[in-house]
Amino acid sequence: MGKVVHVAVGVVRRKDGKILIARRPEHLHMGGRWEFPGGKVEAGETVQQALTRELREEVAIEVTGLSPLTKIRHTYAEKTVLLDTWWVTEFRGEAKGLEGQQTTWVEVVDLNSYQFPDANQGIIQAIREAENCC
Numbered sequence: 001m002g003k004v005v006h007v008a009v010g011v012v013r014r015k016d017g018k019i020l021i022a023r024r025p026e027h028l029h030m031g032g033r034w035e036f037p038g039g040k041v042e043a044g045e046t047v048q049q050a051l052t053r054e055l056r057e058e059v060a061i062e063v064t065g066l067s068p069l070t071k072i073r074h075t076y077a078e079k080t081v082l083l084d085t086w087w088v089t090e091f092r093g094e095a096k097g098l099e100g101q102q103t104t105w106v107e108v109v110d111l112n113s114y115q116f117p118d119a120n121q122g123i124i125q126a127i128r129e130a131e132n133c134c
C-alpha cells in the first residue's frame with residue numbers, strides 16, 4: 001500500500017447558502033465527476049495554505065476566512081486519500097473554472113443530484129448535519 005494522499009478540500013459557501021462545485025476534467029482520477037475544489041497539500045505547506053493556493057489556481061477566488069468541517073479517509077483501488085475538508089465562508093472574487101472546468105453553485109438539498117467520487121458521501125453528510133438540512 002502506498003501512503004495516504006493529503007488533500008485540502010474547500011466547501012465554498014455563498015451568503016445565500018449555495019455551495020460551489022466543479023466538474024473534474026475527464027483525464028484525471030475520478031474524471032467527469034463533480035468535486036469540491038481543492039488539491040494535494042505540498043511539502044512545507046499547511047493545509048490552509050494549500051487550500052488557499054488551490055482555490056486561487058482552480059477557481060480564481062481569494063480565501064479570506066475558513067474553518068474546519070471534517071476529515072474523510074477513503075481507499076480507492078488506486079490510492080488512499082485523506083480529504084481534509086474546510087468551510088470557506090469568506091472569499092473575494094467571482095468563481096470560475098480556470099482549468100476549463102464547469103463550475104456551478106448548488107443548494108445543499110440538491111447536492112445528491114450530482115455524481116461525486118465515493119469519498120465525498122461523508123463530506124456531503126457533514127455539510128447536511130452542519131446546516132440541519134435534509
Ligand SMILES: Nc1nc2c([nH]c(=O)n2[C@@H]2O[C@H](COP(=O)(O)OP(=O)(O)OP(=O)(O)O)[C@@H](O)[C@H]2O)c(=O)[nH]1
Pocket residue numbers: 005007008009028029030034035036037038039040041054081083117118119120
Ligand atoms: N479536490 C478534490 N479532490 C477529491 C475530492 N474527492 C476525492 O475523492 N478527491 C480525490 O483527491 C485526490 C487529489 O485531488 P486533486 O486531483 O484535486 O489534486 P490536485 O488539484 O493537487 O491535482 P494535480 O495532482 O493534478 O496537481 C484525487 O485523487 C481526487 O480524486 C473532492 O471533492 N475534491
Ligand SMILES: [Mg+2]
Pocket residue numbers: 037038039040054058
Ligand atoms: Mg484539484
